[in-house]
Amino acid sequence: MGLAVWEWGDRADPPILFAHGGFDFAGTYDAFAPLIADAGWRVVCWDHRGHGDSDHADLYGWEADQRDAVAVMDWIGAGPIPVLGHSKGGGLLLNVADALPHRVSHVINIDGLPSRRGWPDLSERDRTSLRAGALTDWLDHRRATADAMRKPGTIDELARRRQRMNPRLDLDWLRYLVPIGAFESDDGWRWKIDPSMRMGGVGPWQPEWSMMRLPGLGMPVLGILGLAVEVMGWGTIPSDVVPNLPEGARFVPLEGVGHFVHIEQPELVAELVLDFLP
Amino acid sequence: MTASTTPGGDATERRRAKSGPVSFDIEVDPVDPAAVAVGAGATGAPGHRSRVEPAGEPTVWLRHNRIRLALHRLRAAQDDTVRPLLILHGLGECTPAQPPEVAAAWPGEVWGLDFTGHGHSTIPRGGGYTAEILMADADAALAHLGEATVLGRGLGAYVALLIQGGRPHLVRGVVLVDGPGIVGGGIGPSAPRVTTAEPATVTPDPFALAELTVDVRPPDYAVDYLRLAVRYSDLGEPVTLAGRVRPPWMAALDGLPGVRTLPAADALADYATG
Numbered sequence: 001m002g003l004a005v006w007e008w009g010d011r012a013d014p015p016i017l018f019a020h021g022g023f024d025f026a027g028t029y030d031a032f033a034p035l036i037a038d039a040g041w042r043v044v045c046w047d048h049r050g051h052g053d054s055d056h057a058d059l060y061g062w063e064a065d066q067r068d069a070v071a072v073m074d075w076i077g078a079g080p081i082p083v084l085g086h087s088k089g090g091g092l093l094l095n096v097a098d099a100l101p102h103r104v105s106h107v108i109n110i111d112g113l114p115s116r117r118g119w120p121d122l123s124e125r126d127r128t129s130l131r132a133g134a135l136t137d138w139l140d141h142r143r144a145t146a147d148a149m150r151k152p153g154t155i156d157e158l159a160r161r162r163q164r165m166n167p168r169l170d171l172d173w174l175r176y177l178v179p180i181g182a183f184e185s186d187d188g189w190r191w192k193i194d195p196s197m198r199m200g201g202v203g204p205w206q207p208e209w210s211m212m213r214l215p216g217l218g219m220p221v222l223g224i225l226g227l228a229v230e231v232m233g234w235g236t237i238p239s240d241v242v243p244n245l246p247e248g249a250r251f252v253p254l255e256g257v258g259h260f261v262h263i264e265q266p267e268l269v270a271e272l273v274l275d276f277l278p
Numbered sequence: 279m280t281a282s283t284t285p286g287g288d289a290t291e292r293r294r295a296k297s298g299p300v301s302f303d304i305e306v307d308p309v310d311p312a313a314v315a316v317g318a319g320a321t322g323a324p325g326h327r328s329r330v331e332p333a334g335e336p337t338v339w340l341r342h343n344r345i346r347l348a349l350h351r352l353r354a355a356q357d358d359t360v361r362p363l364l365i366l367h368g369l370g371e372c373t374p375a376q377p378p379e380v381a382a383a384w385p386g387e388v389w390g391l392d393f394t395g396h397g398h399s400t401i402p403r404g405g406g407y408t409a410e411i412l413m414a415d416a417d418a419a420l421a422h423l424g425e426a427t428v429l430g431r432g433l434g435a436y437v438a439l440l441i442q443g444g445r446p447h448l449v450r451g452v453v454l455v456d457g458p459g460i461v462g463g464g465i466g467p468s469a470p471r472v473t474t475a476e477p478a479t480v481t482p483d484p485f486a487l488a489e490l491t492v493d494v495r496p497p498d499y500a501v502d503y504l505r506l507a508v509r510y511s512d513l514g515e516p517v518t519l520a521g522r523v524r525p526p527w528m529a530a531l532d533g534l535p536g537v538r539t540l541p542a543a544d545a546l547a548d549y550a551t552g
Contacts, residue, residue, distance in 0.1 A: 001403040002303045046304075049404070053303075058344045059394070059406030063489045066472045067405070075304045099470035128505045135444045135506070142414035143421055145343050196343050202410050204499040209467045 003068055004053035005046045005075065009037030016082045016277070017073060018045035019089025021112070021232075023165070023193060025052030027180035031173070032262040035270035041277070046072045048089075050194035052181060060197060062092075062205070069096050073103055080219075082106035082277055086262060087232070091210035098213040108222045108273055111233060111259050113214065114207030115240035138202045148195040152188030155179065162191075165232055168258040207234065214244045221249035222276040224269060226257040233259035250276060337398065342418045348398035349419050352377045353388040360386035360550055361425045361450060366416060368432025369459025369490050370482045372397025380455070380520075380542040381429055385550055389426075391419045393434075395483030405475065405485030409433070409462070409493050413440040420448045427549045429542065432457025433490060436500075436527065442517060443503030446510035451549035453542050454528065456521035463492035465526045497530030508536035513552060518545035 006026040020028055026045040033043045047054040080103050085093035090112015097104040159174035182189040229235055238253045245251055262269045340347040350373045363384045373390030381388055392399040393412050416437055427450050430438025435454035442452040475484035507516040520542035531537045
């Protein structure tokens with residue numbers, strides 16, 4: 001299975017591995033990564049399986065994504081290296097850093113610290129109803145997904161559709177992303193992401209399972225949290241994070257900034273990251 | 279899994295930002311999936327472990343997204359009015375050539391499903407297994423069979439519980455028996471690790487063995503599926519525990535409404551008439 005790997009900067013510079021969030025792709029770092037590259041880093045980011053230009057996989061799972069991350073690290077060859085992840089990519093790299101501390105020199109987590117907050121406290125009966133609906137939807141989706149295609153549209157329509165999930169992001173930026181994250185055919189543009197993937201899968205995963213990887217990390221850690229609540233975010237607040245920070249970690253909560261911290265505030269995040277990196 | 283590096287010569291440069299980027303493709307799984315794809319017909323394909331096909335009994339090929347699943351009919355019905363029995367094998371196993379002894383008295387058809395990466399079903403590229411995907415495998419079998427009773431062994435017992443909860447109107451009773459993969463990866467996240475395996479051309483897929491022995495099975499998650507079964511099935515006791523081993527996910531069910539403990543053959547005899 002092929003993974004598409006993207007680079008910004010000079011290949012002779014020291015490498016740093018970036019991981020994007022769920023339903024994103026490496027190109028969503030196009031505003032932020034050059035700022036790090038210009039400061040003398042070779043920024044490497046892969047499109048997660050099923051995302052962007054990477055192959056659509058037969059199966060998807062957390063274990064597989066972790067293995068893919070390590071495959072990209074192996075391909076880069078050097079080690080240990082700094083890693084930076086946003087959202088799902090942040091949680092993923094927390095796991096990799098915890099599992100393989102000898103491969104990771106620094107961890108930067110951008111709004112990728114899931115907490116229990118925001119999850120409804122439901123009665124047993126309501127929870128059963130909710131799970132029944134979600135399960136039926138998911139199983140029906142699996143039955144139909146072999147022939148599924150994403151909905152076509154113009155660049156503007158795809159940008160506006162994405163803005164529903166990324167409401168704080170500028171429409172011009174989202175239009176810029178379409179030709180990178182989508183492909184054009186006779187009837188219009190479609191996002192490249194595998195149509196078999198969908199938000200809100202089923203499974204036993206609980207958000208705090210990623211957070212529990214944080215306290216044990218022995219390498220320097222920088223956590224950046226956007227405090228403006230929005231649809232793709234975790235709703236995590238500083239008091240969820242602070243007790244879990246390992247010794248010496250830097251933690252920067254940002255008021256008035258949403259989940260896509262590095263897209264809303266690329267210069268600020270670059271400044272924080274470059275100040276943190278050796 | 280080790281990435282074999284194939285950048286350089288065939289790398290495509292695509293500049294779209296100030297300092298780049300440059301794109302490369304790396305192969306994370308060097309096995310050509312075409313080499314292990316299941317061929318047409320009921321006798322499997324080159325590279326697959328041989329399996330003795332019961333003479334004259336069909337294998338039905340089902341499509342679950344990009345996976346081709348083998349659903350084997352192990353025995354014709356002795357009584358056409360009784361729904362089929364679907365057998366789900368354990369981790370690393372495949373559908374047996376004959377119905378197991380406990381199912382000998384089942385009056386309807388007896389079918390067995392090879393899970394993804396097992397038996398004659400497709401080996402996916404680069405793993406990514408979850409118990410929930412196997413639940414959807416079982417749902418593909420139900421889409422073909424219609425209403426069925428399910429006998430699940432080991433990992434198949436856990437999947438049987440999930441599909442009883444996921445399709446309570448299609449599954450009429452599940453019988454859970456001992457077998458490989460019954461324990462899973464415990465009740466919460468285990469020690470940190472990155473699971474790896476060598477890609478294979480022969481089932482069972484080593485990625486299945488690696489990933490489905492660490493899949494987390496919280497007791498409250500299992501109980502959620504039981505509650506779905508109890509609430510939406512019109513059987514009084516849709517779940518039967520018929521094995522000796524009680525991993526935490528199963529122990530959590532023991533004694534709850536809708537669950538009974540009974541020998542497998544007795545439970546099947548009961549579900550056949552219910």
